Amino acid sequence: MRIDAKDFDRVESGRIAVLRDLAFSLEPGSFTCLIGPSGCGKTTTLRIMLGLDRDFRGEVRPPSHDARIAAVFQEPRLLPWRTVEQNVRLALPKNATPDLDTLFETLGLSSMRSSYPEELSLGLARRVALARAFAIDPDVLLLDEPFVSLDEATAKRMRALLLRLWRGRGVTVLMVTHNVREAVALADRLLLIDGRPAHLTGDVPLPLPQEMRTPEHMATLLDDLGKTYPDTLQS
Numbered sequence: 001m002r003i004d005a006k007d008f009d010r011v012e013s014g015r016i017a018v019l020r021d022l023a024f025s026l027e028p029g030s031f032t033c034l035i036g037p038s039g040c041g042k043t044t045t046l047r048i049m050l051g052l053d054r055d056f057r058g059e060v061r062p063p064s065h066d067a068r069i070a071a072v073f074q075e076p077r078l079l080p081w082r083t084v085e086q087n088v089r090l091a092l093p094k095n096a097t098p099d100l101d102t103l104f105e106t107l108g109l110s111s112m113r114s115s116y117p118e119e120l121s122l123g124l125a126r127r128v129a130l131a132r133a134f135a136i137d138p139d140v141l142l143l144d145e146p147f148v149s150l151d152e153a154t155a156k157r158m159r160a161l162l163l164r165l166w167r168g169r170g171v172t173v174l175m176v177t178h179n180v181r182e183a184v185a186l187a188d189r190l191l192l193i194d195g196r197p198a199h200l201t202g203d204v205p206l207p208l209p210q211e212m213r214t215p216e217h218m219a220t221l222l223d224d225l226g227k228t229y230p231d232t233l234q235s
């Protein structure tokens with residue numbers, strides 16, 4: 001995808017240039033994290049990729065004309081009057097017969113299929129949002145800070161679940177986060193954006209498989225990243 005220019009018009013401050021010359025492509029089956037300071041344009045980038053914002057100059061090219069693209073946002077966005085299972089089934093195309101039993105089991109949701117969203121903690125509701133995204137067997141999954149404001153133990157479990165699903169299904173993942181540690185634990189590539197207007201400041205491959213990243217290896221990586229990209233990663 002290529003965003004040559006994305007601006008917003010604001011009543012009080014006029015036109016603001018948010019993104020310029022931001023271009024990248026995603027390898028099929030890869031896990032990329034998009035990192036940058038608060039307000040630099042990460043969510044705007046995802047919204048453009050999802051086709052939710054078409055007011056930009058550039059081009060978004062999906063992997064194929066019938067590619068399935070799923071998204072998970074910070075807010076689980078579940079319908080409160082539908083059960084967990086109904087919320088997940090709502091996203092399915094007609095005549096789809098996904099293996100929901102395995103999906104619910106993988107995500108630890110088997111006993112909650114008949115529960116309503118108000119009965120769920122934020123962590124569980126986020127798992128349902130993940131289930132809904134994976135149920136359509138997406139080619140591309142876009143995630144916008146899906147684990148923010150969870151306690152660290154829950155976030156850790158969710159990250160492990162996401163990795164398991166990603167590996168099992170060969171989906172191409174792009175996840176927005178401002179948590180560098182999270183990005184280094186999950187991704188096999190980091191894209192860093194910064195500036196106003198924001199542009200790509202770094203494209204960092206992380207070739208070592210996630211399960212082989214020891215705490216020492218992670219600490220070295222984080223240290224190196226902090227030194228190479230002090231401005232982008234300080235906030």
Ligand SMILES: Nc1ncnc2c1ncn2[C@@H]1O[C@H](COP(=O)(O)OP(=O)(O)OP(=O)(O)O)[C@@H](O)[C@H]1O
Nearest residue numbers: 008009010018037038039040041042043044045178
């Ligand atoms: N609909 C809008 N109208 C005007 N300005 C907007 C709109 N949406 C976003 N912006 C501005 O565009 C810039 C980028 O916003 P965006 O939400 O993409 O940043 P972000 O990197 O995702 O931030 P955060 O990490 O805090 O979620 C910000 O300055 C924001 O205020």
